[in-house]
Amino acid sequence: MSSVKPSLSELERYLKSLKGKTLEASIDSLISLLKRRQISGAEPCAVATAHILLQVVAKTRFQDVDQMLEKVQQVGCRLVAAQPKELVVGNIVRRVLGLIRDEAAEDRNDGGDETPSDVQMTPTAAVADASKLEHHWPPSTYTKQDAGADYISSGPRPVRPGALTSASSFSVPKTLLSLLEAAPTVDVHSIASGSPYIGTGSPYIGGSGVSTPMRGQQTRVNAIRAEIIDGIEEIKDEISQVDDQIASAAEVQIHPMDYVLVHQPSATVQKFILRAAAKRRFTVLIATEAPRASSDEPPSCSALGRCSPMAAS
Known part of the structure; x- marks a missing residue:
């Protein structure tokens, strides 16, 4: 029992030092402690590994979940290489990696279920060929009857185009978002000539909305980060209760x-x-x-x- 006490004191000292050190300094300090076996034993190594991985997830800035997986995997490989005999280090790293993958898969499934309710149609998309709507009145086959512009034809009367079908009809936008999305067509020559109305701040170019998807992506990453932090906290609770759970059997x-x-x-x-x-x-x-x-x-x-x-x- 006395052989475990030095590891516990070193562990407590290391956990207290996490608040005043940078992330890289904390990782290097734990690797050094593991190599010198100043932190040894299943429970101290598991607690130290869970705490440092929590710091990695919380303090590192990620653009997406793949970067988070890569960073946690790199730190985990360094910890395992520092003390290969402590199998619990690799087990905790795999638990955290599995937690990240599960949260990422759940987020992708939630995002895939969101489909647009209806397709907004622009005037150019609704009518492919505007010439089809024109009325052709050949002058050679029609004679004017009176001044009231009524025509009498010696041949077959031209057929007036019927009502547009639902597939080709022009749907009137119903919301303000639909009006904003139905942007007019931009002339390529005006872009080449450097028109003052074309630019990153112009409503006719999508450059002004480029930052919106980036903010949405960062919001999703932050939401996943919060879920992973909660999961690591649960792992820490499991480690603290594992002795009682085993002893109960x-x-x-x-x-x-x-x-x-x-x-x-x-x-x-x-x-x-x-x-x-x-x-x-x-x-x-x-x-x-x-x-x-x-x-x-x-x-x-x-x-x-x-x-x-x-x-x-």
């Missing part, structure tokens, strides 16, 4: 008169054994390294032996 896993073999039990294993020893009688066999000269009994043995007289070693 001790009475089901260990039966009376069982023989339990453990190797250098960690704090989680000790809590698991002691929870079962409260209501069960069983034998615990502890495999550990050679005792030090200052003590003939390993710390884990003394910790388990003092807690309950029902646990035998």
Whole structure:
């Protein structure tokens, strides 16, 4: 148990230093602590990894979700390379990456469901050929009857074009947005000649609205960032409660008169054994390294032996 205390103190010291350091300095500091094994053990490494990934997501400015994934993956690879034996570091990194992918997929699905309710038609789109609407009155086949402009034809009477169908009719815009979207056609020659009415601020060119999609994209990224931060906070809560959750299954896993073999039990294993020893009688066999000269009994043995007289070693 005493071997875990230095890691916990180093962990607490590192977590307090996150507020006064930049992101890169915090990442380098954690990598150095992992390499020197000043932070070791499953729970301290998991807590430190979750905190630094939370800082990466919260402090880094991203243009899209792909950049967020790339940044978290780069930092995760550096942490895993610093201490490959601590598998929990890679597990936390994968949890966060999966969380980002899930939030990105959900955002894409929500955006794909939004379809325009109807298609706005402009006059040029409604009528493809304006010449079809013209009335052709051949002068050779018609004679004027009187001054009232009534014509009498010796041949077949021309057919007046009927009402336009719904597919080709001109739909009158119903909203102000429809009026704004129905912009007039821009003459290419006026653009080439440098007309003062054509420019980034002109209503006839879409340059003035370029920043609107950018703001919308940044808003979506910020919304995803908030969801991911909440998810990482939930991961931190799971880490703090994992010992209690594992210990709650001790009475089901260990039966009376069982023989339990453990190797250098960690704090989680000790809590698991002691929870079962409260209501069960069983034998615990502890495999550990050679005792030090200052003590003939390993710390884990003394910790388990003092807690309950029902646990035998």
